[in-house]
Amino acid sequence: MISTVPGNYPKIANRPGGQTLRRAISSFDRGRITADELAAAADEVTVEVIGEQERAGIDVITDGQIRWQDPVTYIAGSLKGYEIGGLIRYFDTNTFYRQPEATARVAWQEPILVRDYAFACQHASKPVKPVVTGPYTIAKLSLLGVYTDLKTLVLDTAQALNQEMKALAATDAPLIQVDEPAIVWHRYKDDWGLFQEAMDVLMDGVGTTTLLRTDFGDAVGLPDFFALPFQGFGLDMVHGKQNAALVPEFPDDRDLMLGIIDARNVRMESEDAVLGTAQWVTQHVPKNRLAISPNTGLEFLPRETAYDKLENMVRAVKKAQEAVA
Amino acid sequence: MEGLWTTQVGSLPKPPALAKARTDFARGRLSHEELVALERKYTEFWVDFQNELGLDIVVDSEMYRGDMATFFAETMAGMEISGLVRSYGNRYYRKPIAVGPLKRVKSFTLDWWQFAQSLTDRPVKGMITGPYTMAEWSYNNYYDTQEEFVLAMAEVLHEEVVDLEKAGAQYIQVDEPAVSTRPEDLPLAIRAMAVVVDGIEATTGTHICYGDFEAIYPKMLEIPVDVIDLEMANSDFDLLDLFSSRAPFTKKLAMGVVDVHSHVIEDKEQVKAGIYKGLQVVPADRLYIDPDCGLKTRTVDEAQAKLAVIVEAVGEVRQELGLDNA
Numbered sequence: 001m002i003s004t005v006p007g008n009y010p011k012i013a014n015r016p017g018g019q020t021l022r023r024a025i026s027s028f029d030r031g032r033i034t035a036d037e038l039a040a041a042a043d044e045v046t047v048e049v050i051g052e053q054e055r056a057g058i059d060v061i062t063d064g065q066i067r068w069q070d071p072v073t074y075i076a077g078s079l080k081g082y083e084i085g086g087l088i089r090y091f092d093t094n095t096f097y098r099q100p101e102a103t104a105r106v107a108w109q110e111p112i113l114v115r116d117y118a119f120a121c122q123h124a125s126k127p128v129k130p131v132v133t134g135p136y137t138i139a140k141l142s143l144l145g146v147y148t149d150l151k152t153l154v155l156d157t158a159q160a161l162n163q164e165m166k167a168l169a170a171t172d173a174p175l176i177q178v179d180e181p182a183i184v185w186h187r188y189k190d191d192w193g194l195f196q197e198a199m200d201v202l203m204d205g206v207g208t209t210t211l212l213r214t215d216f217g218d219a220v221g222l223p224d225f226f227a228l229p230f231q232g233f234g235l236d237m238v239h240g241k242q243n244a245a246l247v248p249e250f251p252d253d254r255d256l257m258l259g260i261i262d263a264r265n266v267r268m269e270s271e272d273a274v275l276g277t278a279q280w281v282t283q284h285v286p287k288n289r290l291a292i293s294p295n296t297g298l299e300f301l302p303r304e305t306a307y308d309k310l311e312n313m314v315r316a317v318k319k320a321q322e323a324v325a
Numbered sequence: 326m327e328g329l330w331t332t333q334v335g336s337l338p339k340p341p342a343l344a345k346a347r348t349d350f351a352r353g354r355l356s357h358e359e360l361v362a363l364e365r366k367y368t369e370f371w372v373d374f375q376n377e378l379g380l381d382i383v384v385d386s387e388m389y390r391g392d393m394a395t396f397f398a399e400t401m402a403g404m405e406i407s408g409l410v411r412s413y414g415n416r417y418y419r420k421p422i423a424v425g426p427l428k429r430v431k432s433f434t435l436d437w438w439q440f441a442q443s444l445t446d447r448p449v450k451g452m453i454t455g456p457y458t459m460a461e462w463s464y465n466n467y468y469d470t471q472e473e474f475v476l477a478m479a480e481v482l483h484e485e486v487v488d489l490e491k492a493g494a495q496y497i498q499v500d501e502p503a504v505s506t507r508p509e510d511l512p513l514a515i516r517a518m519a520v521v522v523d524g525i526e527a528t529t530g531t532h533i534c535y536g537d538f539e540a541i542y543p544k545m546l547e548i549p550v551d552v553i554d555l556e557m558a559n560s561d562f563d564l565l566d567l568f569s570s571r572a573p574f575t576k577k578l579a580m581g582v583v584d585v586h587s588h589v590i591e592d593k594e595q596v597k598a599g600i601y602k603g604l605q606v607v608p609a610d611r612l613y614i615d616p617d618c619g620l621k622t623r624t625v626d627e628a629q630a631k632l633a634v635i636v637e638a639v640g641e642v643r644q645e646l647g648l649d650n651a
Contacts, residue, residue, distance in 0.1 A: 011411065029415070069413070094503075096413035266464040302410055302420075
């Protein structure tokens with residue numbers, strides 16, 4: 001049983017000197033620093049948040065997605081065909097993203113995350129996983145623009161991101177995580193057939209270990225969810241409480257990333273509650289196939305609370321490891 | 326017949342001198358008294374402006390508020406304020422946290438309402454942020470369920486509404502912009518609103534924005550207030566189609582006819598066209614006309630120009646319809 005994180009980490013801290021990136025973006029917007037200087041600030045903060053995840057004791061970390069404005073546009077904006085538009089609410093959260101619009105045929109141009117991943121590896125002592133927002137979520141949260149139907153946009157985006165997956169696989173990343181929150185959002189489940197097709201396109205010929213992570217909902221009502229072409233699956237157990245019903249039928253030969261720490265509220269989980277859940281889940285899933293994680297990205301929390309929650313989670317995971325040993 | 330009253334959703338822009346004073350106050354370079362003096366000065370400036378322009382229902386302009394949730398949380402027992410959380414791009418805010426039983430320790434807005442009302446004979450609208458939105462935009466580190474949190478918040482806000490009515494407020498608006506984020510919570514928001522406005526005889530209203538109205542209409546008409554205030558201009562009035570195609574809009578409607586996110590000042594004919602669209606769905610004696618949302622993100626000049634074009638357009642439509650407002 002290991003500990004991990006979903007993806008993003010708060011970009012600024014509340015301590016003095018903790019607002020490097022916010023100041024840099026503001027200076028860049030006013031033309032006072034160059035794009036290179038802004039990128040250097042993002043690198044500096046990336047190193048900082050890698051260090052924080054490691055200090056908290058997380059086993060598999062991310063680069064914190066410090067360069068990402070939101071979960072959609074960092075990837076969509078780097079593909080050919082998507083133009084980034086106005087602000088719109090991200091699911092039922094109080095955060096917003098800039099909505100992409102397909103203004104031309106969507107295609108991959110060049111690696112998007114390879115440089116970020118290599119940079120994170122250079123500065124990390126723990127394993128790092130790159131995280132790609134999946135094609136269904138990107139297309140579903142975008143405007144169709146020149147496309148006349150969602151299906152073609154999803155499949156073109158899947159084709160494009162298949163190239164990105166292959167580029168990441170070539171870096172020897174031990175695990176690539178694909179985030180697809182949109183498919184478990186209760187109003188989008190009708191797209192399940194299209195989603196299955198898109199995942200086949202996305203994963204075609206990607207020969208490495210991959211994990212499909214979802215949040216903001218549950219995978220109940222999506223038949224054969226665990227038959228999708230991934231080695232592992234990530235489930236949100238806080239906002240997708242029905243996911244608990246899927247755990248007893250989880251296949252023996254797949255990995256499970258269980259999001260049980262509430263990353264949208266500051267309330268600390270009790271160690272006993274985490275321990276109880278861990279003990280329950282190990283009745284159904286072998287412990288060497290299990291990762292414990294916050295249910296969603298940590299940017300919904302102030303930086304200090306995010307860190308405290310991770311430390312708390314790691315303590316509970318260690319206890320659970322002993323308890324189920 | 327009377328009708329087509331002009332009003333405002335709530336906030337108006339803080340002039341640069343006040344914005345700077347708020348920063349100086351936060352950094353300890355300005356005293357609280359000095360800040361409040363400026364807030365009063367610009368409240369007076371905005372009330373005078375609305376008065377002279379001839380707006381039917383005036384607002385206090387919220388010169389004293391930062392964020393619409395944080396302002397109330399700061400003045401309430403049982404709430405604390407968190408560190409910075411990002412909302413989008415490079416924008417951060419401090420999110421309130423429920424840490425104990427909620428209790429009103431003093432009124433939130435009453436003194437500002439009284440001050441604003443002392444400056445004009447026109448009615449000043451009482452304005453608070455609603456219980457569902459307050460809870461939705463906060464963390465909950467105390468109540469067992471979100472429902473308990475929302476209903477406890479409603480009790481606190483009810484006290485404020487009672488005080489506003491006692492002081493003479495004829496219009497009280499309880500803003501619930503978050504209501505359209507999670508349609509399945511609408512019944513809870515309705516129950517909470519019933520607690521807030523329990524026994525109130527003043528005209529009550531609520532402002533809702535940014536949302537998935539497809540999912541909450543017509544159920545949203547069950548929110549127990551007299552007026553529902555909606556943004557319309559920024560979506561080309563397509564909500565009106567929803568009302569005419571799905572179910573009649575049975576309440577009073579406050580209709581946004583200028584886009585608060587655009588620097589462009591709407592043309593009078595464009596605003597009149599919007600008003601006439603509204604009149605096809607709701608009669609003049611149930612229709613209020615205002616901007617889409619609070620104007621605080623615009624410059625002072627832009628906000629004034631947008632309000633002026635509303636008043637001018639409404640004046641002409643009233644004349645064309647032969648409305649006879651007192």
